[in-house]
Amino acid sequence: MKKISLLFIACIALLLSQCKKVNPTEIDTASTTEKIETTETISDLSIYNLPSTWTTQEGNDIELKELQGQVLVMVMIYTSCKAACPRLVADMRHIEERVTAKNKDKVRYILVSIDPTVDTPERLKAFAQENKMEGQQWLFLRSTEANTREFAATLAVNYKKISPIDFSHSNIISVFNTKGELDYQQEGLGIDYAPTIKEIERQLASLP
Secondary structure, three states: HHHHHHHHHHHHHHHHHOOOOOOHHHHHHHHHHHHHHHHHOOOOHHHHOOOOOOOOOOOEEEEEEHOOOOOOEEEOOOOOOHHHHHHHHHHHHHHHHHOOOOHHHEEEEEEEEOOOHHHHHHHHHHHHHOOOOOOEEEEEEOOOHHHHHHHHHHHOEEEEOOOOOEEEEEOEEEOOOOOEEEEEEOOOOOOOOHHHHHHHHHHHHHOO
16 A cells, blocks of 8 residues: 555656646736737827716716727717707718628717717717617717817817807718727718718728
């Protein structure tokens, strides 16, 4: 019995001596290197440099840089609008329906409120439901008046309050590449949005 025990211990020792030791430092280094290689460089023209915080229709706070790596299609509206905004919302929905390219799940369709006082997260969520824009591809955002003004200037969108409940504003749909750089803009209501779709699909084609 003693000989068998000694033999068993010897076998275990031999197996342990042959096991490769893993250096935790090597694992962390490899992981860090991979992250660096897959992170895109952000230029001075990127909206991801903006430090503003935004609130989604779900009540979650995010920074724009969290959207990095996706193609962004943006428009600025306000939910109580009865004139231009319904048409802009329809244009966004039609664009989303007609993008059929590979990687179309990498597109986010974002509607930014120019009336953050009225457009609470609850109101934005109800608006999304009313307009059948509840999928993961749809994102509604609101922030402070200062952040909204800064972002509007980035998109060259002008807006002004003309009554307690109404705004005059530019009608622009913007496309940003995966680095957050403004790539294309469609201005006007009810115009041909085929070029916008073409540009979105061109951006998607460049993704791995």
